[in-house]
Amino acid sequence: MIGEHVTNRTDQVTLEDAVGTLERLVDRYDSPAEIPAALQQVRTALTRHCDAMEKTRDVFDEFILETPRLSHHVAELKIEHAAIRAMIDALLDTFGGAPSVHHPALLVSLIGNARVLCEHIQRHHQHTADVMHEAFVADTGWSD
Secondary structure, three states: OHHHHHHHHHHHHHHHHHHHHHHEEEEEEEEEEHHHHHHHHHHHHHHOOOHHHHOOHHHHHHHHOOOOHHHHHHHHHHHHHHHHHHHHHHHHHHHHHHHHOOOOHHHHHHHHHHHHHHHHHHHHHHHHHHHHHHHHHHHOOOOO
16 A cells, blocks of 8 residues: 555655755865765665665555556656766765865865755655655545
């Protein structure tokens, strides 16, 4: 039943917390050396989120099976997962080298890209919530 997945969202909170930490670091701008660890936390939380949605419980497959009209949205969410992973990996590759901290122009660019990543994850979170709500409504027949 899809409804049980809507209420069990601890993986999302973990991702939100990790993104919140990253946002605070890039907004403070005084601890660039801490950003790679925060990015890694976001990457780990995203992996848990993707596993929960795509593998562990086959939530996406269940959405499509019970509500075929959501198949396009599910495909979009999977694409977003891959895009977010790629953004994180690119930032980790660049931020991972401590010398970037000593190049102010590069650091400003990296922090800007980290902000864009946070915004992208927030949009993904809302998209996921919208799809889950649609699946819940289809599954239960309940609507606002």
